[in-house]
Amino acid sequence: MSTTKRNFELQAEELGLGTCRIGWFNSRKARRFLKIPRKYKIVSLMAVGYYEKIPPKEKKRKKLEEIAWFNRIEEQKIYNRKKIESSPE
Numbered sequence: 001m002s003t004t005k006r007n008f009e010l011q012a013e014e015l016g017l018g019t020c021r022i023g024w025f026n027s028r029k030a031r032r033f034l035k036i037p038r039k040y041k042i043v044s045l046m047a048v049g050y051y052e053k054i055p056p057k058e059k060k061r062k063k064l065e066e067i068a069w070f071n072r073i074e075e076q077k078i079y080n081r082k083k084i085e086s087s088p089e
Contacts, residue, residue, distance in 0.1 A: 005044065012048055020047045 009019045022045035030042055 005046065008046070016050070017048055018051045021045075022047060 005021065012019050025042075025045050027042045030036070030045060031038070036042060
């Protein structure tokens, strides 16, 4: 169920919609308000809608070469890490 919800959230975000999972609800009131027949069991609720304000875009990511390397070690990165670890605070 949570994988389905997550896929739904990702698709909604791609379409410019916001989502909010509702974790605690009164199923009787929800059934009455949403006019859901008794033959269905409500297992989850999620609000979906447009943002009042457009959320800020994610910060640009660093290039992969700046944070990782393959089959080689960059001395500068090791030196900087040791310097940070050993510096007194």
